[in-house]
Amino acid sequence: MPTTITPEQATAMVREALSAIAPDADLDGLAPDDDLRGAVELDSLDFLSFVEKLSQRSGRRIEEDDYEELRSLSSCVAFLSHR
Amino acid sequence: MPSLGADMDAGTISEWLVKPGDTVSRGDVIAVVDTDKAAVEVESFDSGVVDELLVGPGERVPVGTVLATISTAAEQASEYPPPTPTGPPAPQQPAPPESPPPSPEPAAPPRRPPEPPPAARTVPVASPLVRKRAAEAGIDLASVHGTGPGGVVTREDVERLVSPRATGRVRASPYARRIAGELGVDLSRVTGTGSGGAIRALDVHAVTERAGTVEAARAEEGGGTAPREATGEERGETRQEGLRRATADLMARSKREVPHYYLSTTIDLSRAMTWLRERNREVPVEERLVPAALLLKASALAVRRVPQLNGFWCGDHFEPAPAVHLGVAISLRGGGLMAPALRDADGLDVPELMKRLRDLVARVRAGRTRSSEMTDSTITVTNLGDQGVETVFGVIYPPQVALVGFGRVVERPWAVGGLLGVRPVVTATLSADHRATDGYTGARFLGTLDRLLQAPEVL
Numbered sequence: 027m028p029t030t031i032t033p034e035q036a037t038a039m040v041r042e043a044l045s046a047i048a049p050d051a052d053l054d055g056l057a058p059d060d061d062l063r064g065a066v067e068l069d070s071l072d073f074l075s076f077v078e079k080l081s082q083r084s085g086r087r088i089e090e091d092d093y094e095e096l097r098s099l100s101s102c103v104a105f106l107s108h109r
Numbered sequence: 110m111p112s113l114g115a116d117m118d119a120g121t122i123s124e125w126l127v128k129p130g131d132t133v134s135r136g137d138v139i140a141v142v143d144t145d146k147a148a149v150e151v152e153s154f155d156s157g158v159v160d161e162l163l164v165g166p167g168e169r170v171p172v173g174t175v176l177a178t179i180s181t182a183a184e185q186a187s188e189y190p191p192p193t194p195t196g197p198p199a200p201q202q203p204a205p206p207e208s209p210p211p212s213p214e215p216a217a218p219p220r221r222p223p224e225p226p227p228a229a230r231t232v233p234v235a236s237p238l239v240r241k242r243a244a245e246a247g248i249d250l251a252s253v254h255g256t257g258p259g260g261v262v263t264r265e266d267v268e269r270l271v272s273p274r275a276t277g278r279v280r281a282s283p284y285a286r287r288i289a290g291e292l293g294v295d296l297s298r299v300t301g302t303g304s305g306g307a308i309r310a311l312d313v314h315a316v317t318e319r320a321g322t323v324e325a326a327r328a329e330e331g332g333g334t335a336p337r338e339a340t341g342e343e344r345g346e347t348r349q350e351g352l353r354r355a356t357a358d359l360m361a362r363s364k365r366e367v368p369h370y371y372l373s374t375t376i377d378l379s380r381a382m383t384w385l386r387e388r389n390r391e392v393p394v395e396e397r398l399v400p401a402a403l404l405l406k407a408s409a410l411a412v413r414r415v416p417q418l419n420g421f422w423c424g425d426h427f428e429p430a431p432a433v434h435l436g437v438a439i440s441l442r443g444g445g446l447m448a449p450a451l452r453d454a455d456g457l458d459v460p461e462l463m464k465r466l467r468d469l470v471a472r473v474r475a476g477r478t479r480s481s482e483m484t485d486s487t488i489t490v491t492n493l494g495d496q497g498v499e500t501v502f503g504v505i506y507p508p509q510v511a512l513v514g515f516g517r518v519v520e521r522p523w524a525v526g527g528l529l530g531v532r533p534v535v536t537a538t539l540s541a542d543h544r545a546t547d548g549y550t551g552a553r554f555l556g557t558l559d560r561l562l563q564a565p566e567v568l
Contacts, residue, residue, distance in 0.1 A: 027128075029284070048442060049442075050442050050443055051442075067442065068495075069400055069495035070399040070400070070494070070495050071401070071466070071467055071470055073400060074394075074397055074399060074467075077394060077397075078394050078395050081394045086263075087394060088394065089390065090390070090397070091391055092388060
């Protein structure tokens with residue numbers, strides 16, 4: 027079972043995943059509630075890669091039904107760190 | 110230097126991956142070429158042994174320049190067995206005439222053989238008459254691309270070679286000759302990329318397309334003496350500016366030359382989305398499918414059933430393509446658009462197509478595309494759904510004759526059997542070349558697409 031993920035760890039995971047997919051994206055300029063798909067220009071394939079990376083890192087399978095929870099940086103953190 | 114897309118006129122060798130003496134097979138990546146748009150891995154057109162590399166790394170040369178010479182197995186027939194099929198595509202029959210009266214869904218036309226028959230390379234079994242005629246004209250039958258059954262050289266093949274137009278014994282496929290004649294391109298100025306340097310239709314297109322006009326093509330083919338357009342580098346363009354200009358040129362040409370007609374239909378995706386969701390729940394995250402994969406597969410199958418939309422407009426007629434190579438419009442990070450091909454998309458099952466799609470997008474964005482992917486598309490699909498728009502009416506990539514557009518999958522009220530429900534739907538559009546087809550054919554394509562998407566499990 028995955029260990030508990032702190033909000034800091036979750037933030038790092040999300041940033042890492044995003045910068046791997048969109049190396050040029052300005053993640054520092056990303057507001058916590060910005061829509062990730064729009065702000066980082068993720069298409070459906072990118073988003074799947076994002077989900078894949080988060081699943082691997084967090085050790086938790088993210089279902090398609092959970093995609094809504096991955097809308098923004100802050101909602102991702104809440105989703106990953108809330109067990 | 111192959112034309113890696115209709116919008117390319119020159120390229121720079123950035124790296125050779127082979128050296129003289131190396132044995133290469135058709136399809137092997139032999140060099141990396143930098144175009145205005147991207148770094149492209151160039152595949153060998155032929156099998157044989159690398160003789161000489163004629164263009165060094167860092168050199169920028171126009172499309173059509175010979176980059177390297179390869180001794181093909183045919184040239185070394187005494188030492189090597191005949192090569193595996195490497196011949197230029199067999200000439201295709203003209204498009205089947207469209208039947209004007211509305212008819213029920215016609216049966217799918219017989220599929221063309223996936224691989225063109227091998228060109229008769231070593232000892233073509235030609236009739237005595239043909240052999241005699243070839244001998245008189247001083248033509249080596251082994252160099253003739255046979256168009257008869259099983260690649261046999263026919264009398265016509267020989268006559269084409271001795272016709273006045275083909276002075277200097279230029280080796281070219283009959284189809285290449287035909288379009289060269291129509292476009293007024295002098296074959297002796299075209300660099301062949303087919304077996305043994307034979308000119309293929311692609312090479313003729315490369316000459317005309319990069320310049321847009323025949324005159325300009327001739328001037329460019331005239332070598333260093335003729336004025337030549339400044340290269341992107343000479344203009345101090347960045348890759349991104351080069352990409353923008355290339356797209357601008359091609360799209361302007363499309364809108365100038367291609368009389369587009371547009372059709373649109375809304376397709377109920379409830380079955381497709383349910384099927385996807387259930388399937389995705391059962392597989393590992395990395396094997397998940399996205400709706401785009403289903404839409405692409407359905408498009409490939411639909412165009413196979415409506416082959417009048419799959420191919421190229423060549424001067425004054427439509428030339429159907431023997432395979433479905435689905436161009437996929439991919440937006441690049443930081444701007445720009447490329448539409449490389451998912452080759453033989455109609456024959457891939459959906460998970461395989463999804464895998465190839467991910468691989469293709471990743472490589473295109475990383476600037477590692479293969480030459481065959483940049484030249485081969487027979488129809489293109491654009492999917493702007495991720496950007497949130499519901500409908501896209503695209504611009505055709507010449508010389509293709511159709512472009513399919515998908516918008517976003519949205520939930521909408523939908524009436525079925527007198528009842529209203531909420532269903533996921535997508536707006537599918539078709540932009541097609543009215544010179545090649547009429548709206549009736551386009552409508553048949555969208556209807557077929559809709560039907561296919563109602564049975565996602567068999568896609």
